[in-house]
Amino acid sequence: MEDSAVPSGADSAGKRGRPRSEPSHLAVLRATAELLQEGGLRSVTTDQIAARSGVSKKTIYKWWPNKFAVALEACLSDMIIDLRDPDTGSAATDLRIVLRELTAFHAGADGRVLAQLIGEAQFDQSMRTDLHKHLMLAHRDTVRRVWARGVAEGQFRSDIDPDAAVDVLIAPLLYRHLVGHPHLDSTATDELVEITMRGLSAQG
Structure with a gap:
């Protein structure tokens, strides 16, 4: 099976053959995460993963269909960002904090x-x-929880669909991250939040 094969997702791991060795499984995920940080998804090969993890290529292919499936599971295991709900007493302030943390995550490795x-x-x-x-x-x-609190406290408009509000708050950050222009940083985040909040605020 070639690295360029179509990925079938992280949930496919470990469904075929004998039960996998957990230490070997973790070694593969750890090695893959390191290689992704060093060179990016396209440059990583299954041979590199096998060499760094000490797990044979044959075994890796027994647990995952291709490198993309390995990379996906490695990232889902390694990247989880636990966005905290600061609950400062001001939902508007809480949203700024949450979105800044989200920006820092997207701007990092x-x-x-x-x-x-x-x-x-x-x-x-x-x-x-x-x-x-x-x-x-x-x-x-997390963003939706802060939004709901703001609506209950009368800080945000109650006539806006919560999912639409979350989309409006998060989408500009994802757009800038994926497209790369304009630059995404804390200053840009604050500006986007300020613009958005004018339309979402109950006092707007």
């Missing part, structure tokens, strides 16, 4: 790898499903 995975996921539904289920929904849930 993990975020760059995530962008590459999102690109590959456009060609495979299972990859999109895994990314959405295990990473994107967690980010959205």
Whole structure:
């Protein structure tokens, strides 16, 4: 099986053959995460993963169909960002803090790898499903929780669909991250939040 084969998602790991060795499984994920940080998704090969992890290429292919599936599981294991809900007493302030943390994540090394995975996921539904289920929904849930608190406190408009509000808040950050222009940093985040909040605020 070639590295260029269509990925089938992280959930396919370990479903065929004898039960996998957990230490070897973790070694493969750790090695893959390191290689992704060093050279990016396209440059990583299964041979490199096998050499660094000490797990044979044959065994790797027994657990995953290709390098993309390994990379996806490695990233989902290594990248999980636990967006905290600061609950400062001001939902508007909380949103700024949460979105700044999200910006820092996307601007860092993990975020760059995530962008590459999102690109590959456009060609495979299972990859999109895994990314959405295990990473994107967690980010959205935190923002949505802060939004709901702001609505209950009268800080945000109650006539806006919560999912639409979350999209409006997160989408500009993802756009700038994936397209690369304009530059995404904390200053850009604050500007985007300020512009968005004018339309979402109950006092707007």
